Amino acid sequence: MSTSAIIMMLLVQGTVTAITGYLFYKVLTTKPKPEPDSYIENDSDPR
Amino acid sequence: MTVKEAWGSRIGLILAMAGNAVGLGNFLRFPVKAVQNGGGEFIIPYLVCFLVMGLPLLFVEWGMGRFGGKFGDHSTPFILNNMTKKNFWKYFGVFGIFTNFGVIAYYTYIESWTLAYVFESIKGTFVGMDIQAVGNFFNEYVDIKSDGSIFNWPIKAIIFFTITLAINIYILSKGLSGGIEKAAKIAMPLLLVFGLFLAIRGLTLGKTGECVGCDSNVALAFIWEPSLNGLWNFKTWLEAAGQVFFTLSVGMGTIQCYASYIRSKDDIALNAVSAGFMNEFVEIVLGASIVIPIAVGYLGMDWVMENAGFMMAFKTMPFLFDNWGATLGIAAGVMWFGLLFFAGVTSSLAMGTPWMGFMEHEFDWSRKKAAFVFGCIVFVLAIPPIILFQQGVFDEYDYWSGTVSLVVFALAEVIIFGWVFGIDKAWHEVTHGADIKIPTIFKFFIKWVTPLFISVVFIGALIKPNGDQWAESWNSFTSGNGWIFDNGSILNQIFRFNTPATELKWFVEGSPTSLFFVDMSRLLLTLTFLFVCYLVYVASKKRNNRIPVEHK
Numbered sequence: 001m002s003t004s005a006i007i008m009m010l011l012v013q014g015t016v017t018a019i020t021g022y023l024f025y026k027v028l029t030t031k032p033k034p035e036p037d038s039y040i041e042n043d044s045d046p047r
Numbered sequence: 048m049t050v051k052e053a054w055g056s057r058i059g060l061i062l063a064m065a066g067n068a069v070g071l072g073n074f075l076r077f078p079v080k081a082v083q084n085g086g087g088e089f090i091i092p093y094l095v096c097f098l099v100m101g102l103p104l105l106f107v108e109w110g111m112g113r114f115g116g117k118f119g120d121h122s123t124p125f126i127l128n129n130m131t132k133k134n135f136w137k138y139f140g141v142f143g144i145f146t147n148f149g150v151i152a153y154y155t156y157i158e159s160w161t162l163a164y165v166f167e168s169i170k171g172t173f174v175g176m177d178i179q180a181v182g183n184f185f186n187e188y189v190d191i192k193s194d195g196s197i198f199n200w201p202i203k204a205i206i207f208f209t210i211t212l213a214i215n216i217y218i219l220s221k222g223l224s225g226g227i228e229k230a231a232k233i234a235m236p237l238l239l240v241f242g243l244f245l246a247i248r249g250l251t252l253g254k255t256g257e258c259v260g261c262d263s264n265v266a267l268a269f270i271w272e273p274s275l276n277g278l279w280n281f282k283t284w285l286e287a288a289g290q291v292f293f294t295l296s297v298g299m300g301t302i303q304c305y306a307s308y309i310r311s312k313d314d315i316a317l318n319a320v321s322a323g324f325m326n327e328f329v330e331i332v333l334g335a336s337i338v339i340p341i342a343v344g345y346l347g348m349d350w351v352m353e354n355a356g357f358m359m360a361f362k363t364m365p366f367l368f369d370n371w372g373a374t375l376g377i378a379a380g381v382m383w384f385g386l387l388f389f390a391g392v393t394s395s396l397a398m399g400t401p402w403m404g405f406m407e408h409e410f411d412w413s414r415k416k417a418a419f420v421f422g423c424i425v426f427v428l429a430i431p432p433i434i435l436f437q438q439g440v441f442d443e444y445d446y447w448s449g450t451v452s453l454v455v456f457a458l459a460e461v462i463i464f465g466w467v468f469g470i471d472k473a474w475h476e477v478t479h480g481a482d483i484k485i486p487t488i489f490k491f492f493i494k495w496v497t498p499l500f501i502s503v504v505f506i507g508a509l510i511k512p513n514g515d516q517w518a519e520s521w522n523s524f525t526s527g528n529g530w531i532f533d534n535g536s537i538l539n540q541i542f543r544f545n546t547p548a549t550e551l552k553w554f555v556e557g558s559p560t561s562l563f564f565v566d567m568s569r570l571l572l573t574l575t576f577l578f579v580c581y582l583v584y585v586a587s588k589k590r591n592n593r594i595p596v597e598h599k
Binding site: 001002004005006007008009012013016017019020023024026027028030032033036037038039040041042 | 053054055056057058059060061087090094224264267268270271272273308309310312313314317318320321324325327328331332335480482483
């Protein structure tokens, strides 16, 4: 494998992996909106 | 009385949405397209298409879905109706239900092959088989005959298909949070673990000594060698745009349905980008590192260039895994077909939801009733492609439902969203409640670039020249010799320019020809479309007699 191919592979795959990881981190750490929101698992009373 | 549907958690929604997008194509279509379009030449146009067409389309569909949910609409006919205030558009929305029937009918059949191959791998069926024997096993499994018989009767495959369909129906009947979300929370992590294992194996395989040039690094070099040549090649752009389009599962009405259960104050922007990038991770990081590198490692680049295709998953991979010894070969087989099954089932579940949402909310059907009837319709629609596998029916379903309908509907929805609904309202729908800031350039993409890209993809499919020789066909056209249509172009499929009149017969010596079965399958798909149109018409009449649903 040439150096340019290795750089291209690492750059593309690394960037996609990093962005995916960052977005999931943001999803998991963003505070939920006040109730009632769209998700039932965080409800104190079932709908 | 129907049970109100809702998502259990945000991460569950994203996994379900990513599962909708991640399908068999991530592991099979993407690497094959990359190989067929010059490897490194393909990657840059592909990434550009993802940014300027893929992400905007995701925003459009998520935005449309959440907008529809405000009015209690969970399927595209009435989402479009509410966005445009014109009755006509709701019949365009029929594509968002019909397409899923057409696609799931053959998609679940493929899904059932993966389930069957998991069991065959566990049994050790492929241990010691050469590549010819593995190919023959598949032909016997789907009952491909060489004696000219019309019908295929693959009893074992029909049993596995029925089991697979039953699994889908059972999960659908459990609803969004109790069924689809739970399935996605199990399937997606397992898919990632299996995919990572196989991708690491593909990346580290190296030289195997099976042939001169049998080296996985040759494949990786081919796929990743940067080249700007693809930027000046119209065909490469067309193929890249098509791949981005199909990998994201847009144009099917499934994303709108999932998003319609999100409240208007909640985020869709971060959700959409997260699900989209998860699909890209599976495609670019995992998909690019499994099939082609492993195949080149044992069969060489020349073999792969000649034989790269969808069927490699079943006709080649078990043989390749067997090179790793019995135990690891069996484990790899289970992981490979397991991940394909998980990728398939999370997509087919999504295909069931537009129908479920439509029948539950327009006709007050229970989940169980909607799921059971869906299963019955799918079973009936699936029989022709299964028993007429060799007569072109399977491909016909894929062509009209899984290709043409998607592009037509996506083009319509992006025009409606950006132009009829209005780009300012559309942008507000996308950004309202957003947990990330979306660059304003995407507003420009949604209005101008995405419709342009999809139009080009559609026109490219409409008039695709023979062998993708655009320059030659153009020269032929301008010199008065007419356009040279490819057999797969939409216009040729409709008007059959390339078929001699003597071959346009339904019966030869009293026996039906393949043309007869192809035309009958087109009739069946047309009737399915009209059936959904009728349901939308009845639902519309019912709505006129109903008190309007209050905004949430």
